[in-house]
Amino acid sequence: MSEQDPLRPAGAPAGTVLATGAVVGAAAGDADGATVPTARRPAWRENLTTFAHNRFALAGLIVLIAFTAFCFLGPLVYPTNQSATNLLNENLPPSSQFPLGTSPEGFDILGRLMLGGQSTLEVGFAAAIVATAFGALWGAIAGYAGGFVDAVLMRIVDTMLSIPFLFFVVLVGTLLQPTLPLIVLAISSVSWLSTARVVRGETLSLRTRDYVVAARGFGIGHLSLVVRHIVPNALGAIVVNATLKVADAILLFASISFLGLGEPPPATNWGRMLTTGINNLFDGYWWQLWPAAIAIVATVVAINAVGDGLHDVVEKRLQGGHG
Amino acid sequence: MTAFIARRIGQALVVLFLVTIIVFGLLHALPGGLVRAQLGPKASVYAVHQLAVQEGLTKPLPVQYLVWLDHAVRGDLGFSYKLNTPVSTLLAEYFPRDLLLTGLAIALAIAVSIPLGVLQGYRRNKGVDYVFSGTLLALYSMPSFLLGVIAIIVLNIELPLLPSTAQEFGHGFGTDAKVLALPVLTLMLGNIAYYSRYVRSSVIDNLLEDYVRTARAKGAGWSRVLVGHVLRNSLMPVVSLIGISFPYVVSGSLIVEALFDYPGMGLLFWDAEQSRDYPVLLGVVLLVSVAVVIGSLVADVAYAILDPRIRYE
Numbered sequence: 001m002s003e004q005d006p007l008r009p010a011g012a013p014a015g016t017v018l019a020t021g022a023v024v025g026a027a028a029g030d031a032d033g034a035t036v037p038t039a040r041r042p043a044w045r046e047n048l049t050t051f052a053h054n055r056f057a058l059a060g061l062i063v064l065i066a067f068t069a070f071c072f073l074g075p076l077v078y079p080t081n082q083s084a085t086n087l088l089n090e091n092l093p094p095s096s097q098f099p100l101g102t103s104p105e106g107f108d109i110l111g112r113l114m115l116g117g118q119s120t121l122e123v124g125f126a127a128a129i130v131a132t133a134f135g136a137l138w139g140a141i142a143g144y145a146g147g148f149v150d151a152v153l154m155r156i157v158d159t160m161l162s163i164p165f166l167f168f169v170v171l172v173g174t175l176l177q178p179t180l181p182l183i184v185l186a187i188s189s190v191s192w193l194s195t196a197r198v199v200r201g202e203t204l205s206l207r208t209r210d211y212v213v214a215a216r217g218f219g220i221g222h223l224s225l226v227v228r229h230i231v232p233n234a235l236g237a238i239v240v241n242a243t244l245k246v247a248d249a250i251l252l253f254a255s256i257s258f259l260g261l262g263e264p265p266p267a268t269n270w271g272r273m274l275t276t277g278i279n280n281l282f283d284g285y286w287w288q289l290w291p292a293a294i295a296i297v298a299t300v301v302a303i304n305a306v307g308d309g310l311h312d313v314v315e316k317r318l319q320g321g322h323g
Numbered sequence: 324m325t326a327f328i329a330r331r332i333g334q335a336l337v338v339l340f341l342v343t344i345i346v347f348g349l350l351h352a353l354p355g356g357l358v359r360a361q362l363g364p365k366a367s368v369y370a371v372h373q374l375a376v377q378e379g380l381t382k383p384l385p386v387q388y389l390v391w392l393d394h395a396v397r398g399d400l401g402f403s404y405k406l407n408t409p410v411s412t413l414l415a416e417y418f419p420r421d422l423l424l425t426g427l428a429i430a431l432a433i434a435v436s437i438p439l440g441v442l443q444g445y446r447r448n449k450g451v452d453y454v455f456s457g458t459l460l461a462l463y464s465m466p467s468f469l470l471g472v473i474a475i476i477v478l479n480i481e482l483p484l485l486p487s488t489a490q491e492f493g494h495g496f497g498t499d500a501k502v503l504a505l506p507v508l509t510l511m512l513g514n515i516a517y518y519s520r521y522v523r524s525s526v527i528d529n530l531l532e533d534y535v536r537t538a539r540a541k542g543a544g545w546s547r548v549l550v551g552h553v554l555r556n557s558l559m560p561v562v563s564l565i566g567i568s569f570p571y572v573v574s575g576s577l578i579v580e581a582l583f584d585y586p587g588m589g590l591l592f593w594d595a596e597q598s599r600d601y602p603v604l605l606g607v608v609l610l611v612s613v614a615v616v617i618g619s620l621v622a623d624v625a626y627a628i629l630d631p632r633i634r635y636e
Binding site: 155156158159160161162163164165166167168170171172174175247251254255258259260271274275278281282289293296297300301304 | 334337338341342345349352460461463464465466467468469472475476480569570571573574575577578581582592593596597599604605607608611612615616619
């Protein structure tokens with residue numbers, strides 16, 4: 001395996017490869033900062049400034065918030081019936097009554113975009129959280145324990161990585177009943193792997209730090225050392241990785257929806273809407289394809305942009321540049 | 324060198340062993356059991372028991388695993404009752420077509436990504452770089468089936484140049500080249516987004532190295548430095564990148580084959596998923612995983628041969 005590999009989140013832009021060695025600087029920087037009594041703005045404001053300095057990331061955050069508001073608050077402003085089909089209204093082009101036209105079942109597509117966005121965003125964020133929590137703990141334990149435990153845990157990660165993830169997710173989804181929580185579980189079951197590798201890499205460099213040795217000297221248990229000291233110090237890398245996981249999970253969810261796995265109708269998601277649009281592609285119902293397509297691509301680009309901004313924040317902190 | 328290869332092969336064997344355990348575990352995680360899945364919910368208890376005995380499913384699990392492994396190693400991966408064919412026969416028929424599709428897509432993607440990445444790395448944070456980075460990010464943020472659909476809209480509906488399905492595959496070289504064009508293009512575009520970012524950052528790292536300054540100081544022009552020095556050094560990681568990318572490419576082929584009806588393992592898998600044909604599902608997963616393990620092994624060994632530094636970790 002190459003050196004870059006464990007540091008590279010699945011699907012992360014190569015430009016965001018995280019520098020393991022540099023995290024050491026973060027810990028040291030924090031320690032120094034605590035002893036020097038200089039009046040400076042709180043860290044979160046510094047981070048916010050760094051983040052906002054990246055225009056691309058700021059635009060991404062705004063787009064992401066706008067889409068979230070659209071999906072979760074939109075139905076309050078623009079209520080539509082998304083459970084009873086109306087075959088008289090099927091496949092209508094956009095009009096004043098239906099701003100984005102209607103689906104083959106006669107659902108209003110603008111309202112459906114909100115409903116589908118809810119489950120898409122829920123699955124994306126939930127899968128990223130589950131995968132990150134599990135993967136971070138796994139990687140931290142492997143890196144901290146070292147030796148035989150490390151070898152066993154990481155061979156398991158290698159094994160799971162060699163099973164092409166889409167095949168695995170579809171298989172798990174087929175074996176189990178595809179409800180939303182199980183889809184989240186299926187996506188996390190492949191998505192935690194790269195987190196585990198990233199966090200293991202971080203831990204390998206963190207565990208030799210003085211404060212870890214000191215904590216051990218105080219007789220702290222292994223588990224709380226990992227959970228209280230190692231994981232929090234690898235948090236920067238973990239958060240950037242988790243952001244990219246959201247984007248990956250949304251794409252993966254769309255792919256498995258395209259392959260026919262997902263909640264039964266009338267529930268929907270952007271991937272399923274896109275698939276409907278594809279099935280009716282040759283009928284020229286463009287309004288069934290493009291709204292969902294634009295929603296997915298815009299959201300995923302926005303999340304990647306936010307990840308880029310968070311990466312800047314972490315980088316800046318690593319360089320000890322608090323001011 | 325020999326020690327490195329031996330260690331790497333040993334690792335691959337461990338991973339292969341774990342893959343078989345996972346696949347075997349999934350086989351037994353079926354709701355209602357394998358026999359029930361084959362005979363359907365209406366089968367009598369007697370019929371279920373009879374087939375279970377016949378298939379050796381009443382034996383202890385470790386024994387079943389060894390028997391299953393013994394059969395798998397000999398190429399016997401079970402029987403598809405839905406298609407009335409041994410799974411190994413199906414795999415032998417479909418697998419070479421996957422090698423063709425993914426091989427072409429990877430080769431073409433690399434042929435495009437390397438010059439693109441070098442250009443972007445050289446002109447980093449300039450207009451050209453931003454344009455390509457933006458385009459690649461958009462490609463990267465698309466589900467691969469959307470990419471395929473856009474290819475169909477442009478090259479089939481708007482400009483009727485290429486067929487939108489690959490069902491006709493296998494009727495001579497002329498038609499094969501035509502029907503393969505869109506699936507290969509789709510799979511390739513996704514990979515270009517993946518590879519060229521990597522080449523770009525590798526080139527940027529290399530441009531900061533001392534040897535670049537030395538070469539420039541000795542009067543070498545940029546084109547010579549880029550092609551003769553930076554490119555050669557940036558290509559090294561690409562070899563291992565290909566190894567890492569196998570699971571992504573194979574996963575992508577599942578979508579592309581389902582979209583274009585290209586008769587490869589992905590389509591076989593998808594059809595098996597629709598008809599709940601479990602022996603085929605598991606056979607495909609086992610084969611693609613083994614292919615990925617062997618592929619990464621070959622890439623790593625090639626990397627070690629090309630770059631002696633990697634052997635002395």
